[in-house]
Amino acid sequence: MIQPQKPISDLSRLIKLARSGDEDAFSKIVNIYRNNIIGYCHRMIGSGAEDMAQEIFIKFYLALDRFDASKPVAPFLFRIAHNHCLDILKKKNIRTISFEKDAEDRQEIQIKDERPNAEDLMQKAELQNAVNDAMAAIPVLYRSPLIMWHVEGSPYEEIAEILELPIGTIKAQIHRGRKMLQQKLMDFVLIDGELR
Amino acid sequence: MTGCKDFQKIMQKVLDRTASEKERADLEGHMTLCRDCARKFKTLQVSLELLISMPVPEPSPTFTSDTIKKAFRAKRDQKRRRKIASWCLSGLTAIISVFIIAGWNMVLQPAIRNILLNLLKIILEWRALFNALNKILSAMVTVLKYLADVSVRIIWEGGAPIVSGYLIALILMVFIILMSGARSSAFSFKRR
Numbered sequence: 287m288i289q290p291q292k293p294i295s296d297l298s299r300l301i302k303l304a305r306s307g308d309e310d311a312f313s314k315i316v317n318i319y320r321n322n323i324i325g326y327c328h329r330m331i332g333s334g335a336e337d338m339a340q341e342i343f344i345k346f347y348l349a350l351d352r353f354d355a356s357k358p359v360a361p362f363l364f365r366i367a368h369n370h371c372l373d374i375l376k377k378k379n380i381r382t383i384s385f386e387k388d389a390e391d392r393q394e395i396q397i398k399d400e401r402p403n404a405e406d407l408m409q410k411a412e413l414q415n416a417v418n419d420a421m422a423a424i425p426v427l428y429r430s431p432l433i434m435w436h437v438e439g440s441p442y443e444e445i446a447e448i449l450e451l452p453i454g455t456i457k458a459q460i461h462r463g464r465k466m467l468q469q470k471l472m473d474f475v476l477i478d479g480e481l482r
Numbered sequence: 483m484t485g486c487k488d489f490q491k492i493m494q495k496v497l498d499r500t501a502s503e504k505e506r507a508d509l510e511g512h513m514t515l516c517r518d519c520a521r522k523f524k525t526l527q528v529s530l531e532l533l534i535s536m537p538v539p540e541p542s543p544t545f546t547s548d549t550i551k552k553a554f555r556a557k558r559d560q561k562r563r564r565k566i567a568s569w570c571l572s573g574l575t576a577i578i579s580v581f582i583i584a585g586w587n588m589v590l591q592p593a594i595r596n597i598l599l600n601l602l603k604i605i606l607e608w609r610a611l612f613n614a615l616n617k618i619l620s621a622m623v624t625v626l627k628y629l630a631d632v633s634v635r636i637i638w639e640g641g642a643p644i645v646s647g648y649l650i651a652l653i654l655m656v657f658i659i660l661m662s663g664a665r666s667s668a669f670s671f672k673r674r
């Protein structure tokens with residue numbers, strides 16, 4: 287589960303203040319969730335995650351009037367994020383996602399990284415690319431609960447609430463997503479369990 | 483539980499964080515013997531680790547302030563749009579109300595009157611048709627009545643000799659038939 291730095295009572299107070307037009311309160315909420323939302327968008331769509339996250343927060347702010355402040359923010363925000371990602375995928379008719387920008391970022395990270403084992407880094411970068419490609423090839427149906435469960439650490443109940451699906455279906459989707467990921471990455475792991 | 487398929491189920495349970503200590507120990511024991519299962523589990527672990535540690539772009543320093551600005555502008559636009567929509571709706575309601583109230587006299591009443599007049603016209607047209615039919619029938623009746631009158635008058639006035647002549651002719655014919663029958667039977671008797 288996304289662990290907000292503030293307890294729910296504080297968050298509900300922030301929500302109420304933001305709803306009444308308090309900029310500071312809303313900026314605090316944005317700061318709490320921005321990394322999670324950018325990460326989710328990046329894993330779901332690929333490049334352009336920051337712009338998407340910005341649009342999601344705008345939608346969230348516009349929808350604050352109908353949000354029950356006593357409830358947790360994360361499921362509501364993630365539902366908006368999920369629907370936004372689906373809209374973008376539908377609009378652009380994207381079947382595969384691009385991590386080009388991310389690859390550039392990664393290169394920068396590698397240059398800055400001064401660890402001695404360059405070969406190991408190359409291996410990891412290659413595998414990371416393979417994971418990106420594999421994720422891109424996984425249908426959105428499985429990709430989304432897989433990210434929510436493994437990356438965001440959301441419980442099944444919360445994922446079911448966000449995606450408006452039964453818990454059993456969520457579990458099955460996560461299992462299938464994992465199997466797909468496994469099938470696509472089998473060639474990168476050697477028989478003895480070491481990375482190729 | 484011995485098959486690789488069963489251990490693959492345990493792998494999923496481990497990743498679901500629902501596997502018991504015993505199941506974990508069994509899986510680890512199995513993986514020391516089965517390299518294929520070890521490879522599968524390692525693939526899952528590594529790929530999920532990489533998914534979690536996937537480098538995500540850091541938000542720009544102005545991300546929050548830009549978002550706030552855009553969100554508040556969007557809210558103002560939304561409020562303005564709602565205000566315009568509510569004005570449009572009120573205007574539309576007022577126009578419809580005016581039409582409903584004044585329209586009864588201006589629009590609706592003449593319309594109903596026209597409909598009623600048209601209905602009346604149709605009924606009158608049908609009546610005219612009925613009248614025409616009635617006239618034809620009455621004319622036919624008159625003609626028939628006249629013919630009947632004429633025939634009765636002919637029978638009563640000048641038809642008595644005809645009727646009596648007809649009756650006499652009928653009696654004569656019956657007499658002739660009877661006589662001819664009697665004669666033929668007498669003739670045949672004589673021959674015998």
